[in-house]
């Protein structure tokens with residue numbers, strides 16, 4: 005009885021490549037997010053550590069290089085890649101990724117595993133086709149070339165695997181050289197960085213403790229609260245995290261609380277706050293004094309903010325659930341010293357962490373979200389006291405969601421100006437490396453290997 009059960013359970017556990025194929029197929033068919041599917045699948049199947057890292061590498065790598073992989077695959081399959089059955093397409097893509105981009109996996113292992121999966125899932129014809137295509141790729145992979153650079157958009161798009169519409173927009177905004185640097189940086193491995201809760205422990209002491217436990221760490225150049233963890237495992241499982249001494253946060257994101265620059269005992273409104281990364285940073289900077297109203301539109305996200313606040317033992321955060329467009333009704337008779345609008349956005353600054361965004365987002369999404377951003381900004385601006393500070397931030401590098409929003413807003417709201425002290429709030433040694441134009445801050449992903457971010461600090465005139 006026991007052995008039957010065990011063998012039944014064993015049968016159900018997929019191999020790393022099979023799991024990767026299932027995840028990639030769902031991402032492809034349902035436009036689902038790979039990080040969520042990957043976490044769910046890894047929790048469900050409890051694979052060995054090596055298999056976990058292989059699955060993760062194959063899923064992210066294949067998504068990251070998707071259109072380059074398809075460009076090459078189309079030279080080997082008789083049907084176009086997008087005409088294949090979704091699972092066959094995923095299997096060929098992930099096999100190509102291993103053959104072309106990974107050195108450490110022997111070619112024969114890639115082919116054998118793919119053919120076995122195809123046999124289990126399909127009929128003889130499909131496994132034969134997979135076998136023939138992959139063997140042909142192995143024979144010819146050294147001769148594969150990208151199209152020449154006469155068409156810059158297509159060239160960058162295929163060299164660094166980004167959709168053409170994105171490359172085109174970034175060339176228009178930043179010029180060709182910088183656009184290519186952005187695309188290249190988006191394919192780099194994301195940094196792990198943590199923020200020290202300086203209410204509990206100073207940064208040097210945390211660094212010292214981490215080094216004593218054999219972690220490789222470095223001071224963040226972007227934030228006085230930040231540490232870059234170069235190696236040392238999952239920080240969410242560390243004792244520093246459990247004891248509320250650190251939070252996991254990208255370095256660029258840490259800049260937002262620094263630019264808001266909250267003072268003790270102030271009243272702050274964080275309009276789009278979940279999961280609470282910036283709210284809790286602001287609360288730490290205020291040494292848990294004053295009051296922060298942390299709002300989000302989604303009821304299920306309220307507990308995420310509460311959990312972080314409890315873990316960090318912060319006492320000054322109140323959570324609310326409203327559409328930010330309706331916050332004027334909730335706070336009818338109330339104004340704030342500072343308002344943060346960390347706006348919902350296309351997220352195109354965090355492609356390194358979420359490569360699916362390249363294939364899921366469209367130009368229409370960018371256009372649509374920018375309307376919402378301007379509406380929310382115009383509405384919540386009324387909740388600021390005269391003389392107060394309003395910070396608008398996004399994790400995108402799209403000008404239509406960033407500087408264009410600010411320029412449109414300032415035209416409609418002449419009682420606001422860009423605060424001239426913005427650049428003084430940046431750490432001095434990064435001033436040259438962060439793009440500050442007309443007082444607006446833009447961090448591109450290649451500057452510090454952190455997320456692409458935009459931050460504007462506006463001030464409401466005193467006598468309005």
Ligand SMILES: C[S@@+](CC[C@H](N)C(=O)[O-])C[C@H]1O[C@@H](n2cnc3c(N)ncnc32)[C@H](O)[C@@H]1O
Pocket residue numbers: 275276277278279280281282283299300301302305326327328329346347348349380
């Ligand atoms: C960029 S995320 C905020 C990240 C957060 N500030 C942090 O640092 O952890 C944007 C948030 O806005 C919320 N949101 C989207 N539309 C909203 C709206 N109309 N009103 C309020 N919140 C909204 C989303 O649920 C999401 O949690």
